[in-house]
Amino acid sequence: MAEESTRAWKDQYMLRLPDGMRDRIKAVAEANNRSMNAEIVATLEEKYPAPKPESRLISRLHHLIDIFDDTVMSDKLSNERREHMLSLFKDSIVDVIDRMTEDELARVRAETSFPGELDQFEDWPPQRWRSGGTGDAMGGRS
Template identity: 40%
Template sequence: MPRGKFPSDKQDQFMLRLPDGLRDRIKAQAEKNGRSMNAEIVRVLEREFPKPVPTVARLMLLLGQAGTLRRSLRGEGVDQLIDQLYESIEAIVVDQMRIDNEEARSLTKEPSEDRDIEQDEGLKAEQPDVSRFGSGRSGA
């Protein structure tokens, strides 16, 4: 059968050795759940290795939860706790923005003599090509 006929033909494939008896247990569980063995294995792997959630998305979720708490629970202690939560989230956002800005600036810096690194053989290490990012200066 020619490759590419089905979308799954274009997905990563991985040959796997299973210990004795594991294949039978996977097959039984897949049948019980009305899935193929592949779908059952992928389900278990996805549960164990979830897709990373970006920091911003996590922070937005926290803000939403804090807002829900503020609306549903009233009291001076709760309000103080939620205010502290907002302050912590804001600090994380500011820190993340600082880190992101530093990383962006490091990509646009021009190589300088004092940052050259000597390799063991006495040759200078290759500098990454950052020309596509521009110099970071106006008019350059």
């Protein structure tokens, strides 16, 4: 119950419970040495966990994509310079993907699209990506 008093509560929600549920919650709360409120919150936290914060590697990957959008595709670059920058960009993305955990890789597969310009490289998508069962779906944006 000390846990409940130290937590900063911001939201309140009036809840109507079906007959008998209050007694069941109270019994479980007592067995777990918690208040009914703490028991309800613990159950909700288990069922609806907070989203995982973005990892350092996923942040790095998104930063690389931003750099690509802002720099590599700039009209101010010559074609030769753009091709060189694109190759460096691709190598940097592959390096980040190779260092990701399987969980990070799964999140990237679900949430990230890569510039379609990368499709011109024979070694794109990276082997680690292909081994994940996604085929050639790198989410190109061209």
